[in-house]
Amino acid sequence: MQEYKLKRGFTPDIERLRTLLAECFGTEIKEEDKKLVTSYGALKKITVWIDNKKMCVDTVSDNAGVSDEMVLDTNKRFRNFLDKGTGYTSKDRVKNAKKDVSGED
Numbered sequence: 001m002q003e004y005k006l007k008r009g010f011t012p013d014i015e016r017l018r019t020l021l022a023e024c025f026g027t028e029i030k031e032e033d034k035k036l037v038t039s040y041g042a043l044k045k046i047t048v049w050i051d052n053k054k055m056c057v058d059t060v061s062d063n064a065g066v067s068d069e070m071v072l073d074t075n076k077r078f079r080n081f082l083d084k085g086t087g088y089t090s091k092d093r094v095k096n097a098k099k100d101v102s103g104e105d
Helices: 014-025 068-086 090-102
Strands: 002-005 030-032 035-040 043-051 054-061
Touching: 002 068, 002 090, 014 035, 014 043, 014 068, 043 068, 054 068, 068 090
Parallel strands: none
Antiparallel strands: 002 054, 030 035, 035 043, 043 054
């Protein structure tokens, strides 16, 4: 499970994340215990929720029988979802993660 800080102006709103999941993956989205659940390509299960004003994401991969093209497409869509969901680029998310680990503000 990963927690992602949201950029200023990006609301911790589960309905906003539902819209982004539909936009990025185009798959059916279910709600279980106030968490959004879907799947796509190499990701057997994608679970998204808000906790303490952070976007939490848990994924289960299943690459068995999945083509390389589908794996690349899945990764691209997932990164796009994280970019739009958090407001941060991949590079920014790495910086934020390093700050969180080192305890900096």
